[in-house]
Amino acid sequence: xxxxxxxxxxxxxxxxxxxxxxxxxxxxxxxxxxxxxxxxxxxxxxxxxxxxxxxxxxxxxxxxxxxxxxxxxxxxxxxxxxxxxxxxxxxxxxxxxxxxxxxxxxxxxxxxxxxxxxxxxxxxxxxxxxxxxxxxxxxxxxxxxxxxxxxxxxxxxxxxxxxxxxxxxxxxxxxxxxxxxxxxxxxxxxxxxxxxxxxxxxxxxxxxxxxxxxxxxxxxxxxxxxxxxxxxxxxxxxxxxxxxxxxxxxxxxxxxxxxxxxxxxxxxxxxxxxxxxxxxxxxxxxxxxxxxxxxxxxxxxxxxxxxxxxxxxx
Numbered sequence: 001x002x003x004x005x006x007x008x009x010x011x012x013x014x015x016x017x018x019x020x021x022x023x024x025x026x027x028x029x030x031x032x033x034x035x036x037x038x039x040x041x042x043x044x045x046x047x048x049x050x051x052x053x054x055x056x057x058x059x060x061x062x063x064x065x066x067x068x069x070x071x072x073x074x075x076x077x078x079x080x081x082x083x084x085x086x087x088x089x090x091x092x093x094x095x096x097x098x099x100x101x102x103x104x105x106x107x108x109x110x111x112x113x114x115x116x117x118x119x120x121x122x123x124x125x126x127x128x129x130x131x132x133x134x135x136x137x138x139x140x141x142x143x144x145x146x147x148x149x150x151x152x153x154x155x156x157x158x159x160x161x162x163x164x165x166x167x168x169x170x171x172x173x174x175x176x177x178x179x180x181x182x183x184x185x186x187x188x189x190x191x192x193x194x195x196x197x198x199x200x201x202x203x204x205x206x207x208x209x210x211x212x213x214x215x216x217x218x219x220x221x222x223x224x225x226x227x228x229x230x231x232x233x234x235x236x237x238x239x240x241x242x243x244x245x246x247x248x249x250x251x252x253x254x255x256x257x258x259x260x261x262x263x264x265x266x267x268x269x270x271x272x273x274x275x276x277x278x279x280x281x282x283x284x285x286x287x288x289x290x291x292x293x294x295x296x297x298x299x300x301x302x303x304x305x306x307x308x309x310x311x312x313x314x
Contacts, residue, residue: 003195003219004105004131005080005146007031010039012071012103014093015084016046016064020149022053027147029056030155030164036060037146039075042068068093072100079104082139082148087112090135091121098124104131107148111136111202118204125206132206133197138176140197143167151198153180160184167192168313170216172209173228174201178257182228182305189306190313194221203233210238217248224251224312227296231258231284236291243294251312254296255305256284 013021021038028037036055041064048070050061065071072078081097083090083106090110097103098121106125113121113135125132133140139148144166152158161183169186173179176198186193197212199205209227216222225248229236236256242248280286292298299308 003142003145003216003221004140004197005142007033007145008035009080009142009146010035010037010075010078011080011082011146011148012040012042012068012075012078012097013038013082013084014042014068014097016041016043016051017084017149018051018053020084021062023150023155024147025053025055025060026155027152027158027164030159031144031146033145036062038062039078040065040071042066042071068096068100072102076102078102080146080148081106083108083110083134084149086110087135091117094121094132095124098128098130106130106132106134106206107137107139108132108134108200108206109137109139109149110134111200113202115202115204118202122204122206131211134200134202134206136202137198137200137205138179140195141193142195143193151176151179151196152183160187162187162192163196165192166194166221168221168223169193169226169309170213170219170222170224171196171226171228172212172216173198173226174230175228176200178228182226185306186226186309189310194219194223201230205235208235208238210235210242213239213248213252214242217250222250224253226309227252227254229254229256229284229287231256232282234281236287237281240290240294240296243296252291252296253299253305253308253312254288254291255299255302256287256291257302258284 085093087110138151141147
């Protein structure tokens, strides 16, 4: 097992999202990549052509294709697929991309994909041994190598939070928005992040906490794990079971946010589609207690994250 991306990783980008593509190219340039991080764009409503972008001070052109098949044939080395389609078409686009052997990792940004379709998408990805990040995600980042779309924010924010070079924390979070805040906290209290993944806030994410933590457990560059969960769902219990079984030996810092839910009536949803406790086991406070029982470092509040990260890192 390895980190998701390297400096050689290139992506096929579905939908001509100019701002997100340029941010990826800018990130690649400050990481001193030799090749642009986007190899091709798929935009079915236009004719095959090229699109101009900047890679550092140089102007480059990226080919635009009408179909995924054309893009894969032209760029067989591209092993990441970034799906920026709307929730109406994201399922069909993902199912099309999954079938190509050269594509190893897929990211789906759309939220609101019907649960039945999301389940089918997840099952198909697992059967074909693909890593699916999302839906409803800002994606993932391997600092110093490659990032997907808008994760990490602007170049100024990336430089401030040290996401342009690798650290030693493996970070897995539900929330893409809180990933940026967590990256800042990690940068101020340790040497930074080795890899960061926002798995997405939908009820049925393509990959879960345990998928990524077990993968990062075998990566030498990752010295400890940070897991930011939330109210709703039971995925954190898979991590708890893996710790009990001795599959996870590196230190884990974990917190499930949304503990205020215990003071409210059942069924209150907090932003994400999956952020709703439908049973006692899904409450953030209960999950935090279960994490503490197996030796996970659990801060009492989010405000204690900085000191705990600094302590575990040291």
